[in-house]
Amino acid sequence: MTQEIYMRLIEEISLNAWPSYKTELYDGWLIRFSHNYTHRTNSVEQVGISQLPVEEKISYCESIYAGYRTPVHFKINPLMDPSFDKRLEKRGYVIQHTTEVMTMAMTNFCEYHPDTIQDKPIVQFQNQITDHWIHAVFCLNGTTDLTLRRIVPSMFKAIPKETIATFIEDGGRIVALGLGILDRGHIGLYAIYVEAGYRHRNYARSICSAILEEAHKRGAVNAYLQVVQGNAAAKELYKSLGFTDFYTYWFRTLECVGLYQPL
Numbered sequence: 318m319t320q321e322i323y324m325r326l327i328e329e330i331s332l333n334a335w336p337s338y339k340t341e342l343y344d345g346w347l348i349r350f351s352h353n354y355t356h357r358t359n360s361v362e363q364v365g366i367s368q369l370p371v372e373e374k375i376s377y378c379e380s381i382y383a384g385y386r387t388p389v390h391f392k393i394n395p396l397m398d399p400s401f402d403k404r405l406e407k408r409g410y411v412i413q414h415t416t417e418v419m420t421m422a423m424t425n426f427c428e429y430h431p432d433t434i435q436d437k438p439i440v441q442f443q444n445q446i447t448d449h450w451i452h453a454v455f456c457l458n459g460t461t462d463l464t465l466r467r468i469v470p471s472m473f474k475a476i477p478k479e480t481i482a483t484f485i486e487d488g489g490r491i492v493a494l495g496l497g498i499l500d501r502g503h504i505g506l507y508a509i510y511v512e513a514g515y516r517h518r519n520y521a522r523s524i525c526s527a528i529l530e531e532a533h534k535r536g537a538v539n540a541y542l543q544v545v546q547g548n549a550a551a552k553e554l555y556k557s558l559g560f561t562d563f564y565t566y567w568f569r570t571l572e573c574v575g576l577y578q579p580l
Contacts, residue, residue, distance in 0.1 A: 324396060324564055327418060327541055330500040332362070334507060336475040338468045341381070344369045348378060351472060352464050353387045356414045356568045358472065360390035363397060371404065379571065390414075394566040402569060410569035415546040419560035423533050423540060427559045429526035431519065438493075438520055440527035443482045446473045446496070450482050453491035457510035479535070481528050485520055493520040497528035504532035506542040509551075522554055529558070 318326075337349035337358040345365030351358035361378050382389040391410065393402045431437040443450065451470045460466060481497035481504075493511040497504050506528060511520045529540060542560065544551045 321396065324394070326501070327420065327503075327563070328394065328396070330503055331357075331505060331541070331543065332364075333478055333500055334476060334498040334505050336472055336477075338472055343377065344374060346374060346378070348381055350382075350385050350387070352385075352462075352468060354460075354465050354469055354472075356390050356570075357392070359387060360392045360568060362392045363401075371401070375405070375408070389571040390568045391570075392566060392568055395564050405569040405571075408571065410571045413568045413570045415565060415567040416543050417546050417552070417565050418563045419542050419544065419552075419555050420563045421540045421558070421560040423529070423538050425559040426529055426533070426540070427557060428530065429519065429522050429558075438485045438518070438523050440483050440485055440523055442527070442531065443484075444480065446476070446480055446482050450484060450491070450494065453484065453494055454508055454510065457491075457494065457512055458508075481531050481535075483524050483527055485515075485524065487515070493524055495521075495524035495528055497532050499532060499535060499537060502536065502538045504529060504537040504540045506540065521551075522558070525554070525558055 332347075335355075335357055338351040338354075339349070341348040342364075345363060345367040347362045347364045349358055349360055349362070353359045367374065378391075379389050389410075390413070391405055393405075429437075448470060451473055454460070454473075455466060455469075460469070476498060479499040481499070482494070483496070484491045484494040486492065492515045495509040496507040498507060506525055509521055509524060511524075529537075532540070540560070541563075542555060544555065546565070
């Protein structure tokens with residue numbers, strides 16, 4: 318498999334892994350809307366062949382997001398013609414949320430083995446994404462907006478692939494969690510969160526390692542993840558597990574000042 322074909326596969330399965338609240342397919346472009354919960358679920362992606370003039374299509378997308386009262390995000394990846402990124406830059410779009418995609422063959426996975434059994438927290442598993450687990454996500458990532466708390470559960474529950482939801486409790490309260498999503502022999506790591514007071518205890522390492530071990534038992538032969546550029550601690554963790562850099566993507570964003578009001 319060539320690097321380009323594999324990149325297309327990772328892009329496709331990552332789209333499956335994280336559905337948006339609303340989607341519209343427009344002449345080979347996928348317009349995604351989720352009240353700006355994340356850039357990925359609130360952006361335009363090129364997924365097919367286009368026939369309409371590019372400027373016409375960009376203007377259409379801008380009008381859609383103006384109606385939604387959110388910024389316009391276009392996802393830019395290495396598979397796209399570089400001229401499109403330049404075109405957006407000339408229209409006033411700025412780069413936001415640069416993200417690094419990392420991959421790993423499961424044969425390179427370095428399992429976490431603590432010095433003593435007491436150092437290894439108990440990671441619990443559930444095959445279904447429950448309301449309790451989603452509530453813990455909101456608590457750990459600081460989501461307080463009532464609209465997002467209403468719509469995001471439906472996004473998690475709309476994931477069409479097999480999931481591995483994990484968490485670590487302390488006193489009956491979830492203090493760390495993570496999500497694995499299986500698709501075509503790959504396990505994707507998503508939503509890795511640890512409460513601030515519980516960091517530097519190898520909880521994130523334990524969560525990731527547990528997901529990867531379980532996914533391997535279920536037939537996964539490769540793994541992937543996406544980490545925001547500049548998150549040095551996360552990159553160091555993922556490298557220690559066996560992940561290596563594959564490619565980088567970013568978002569071109571237009572704030573549309575005057576056309577929308579932030580939530």
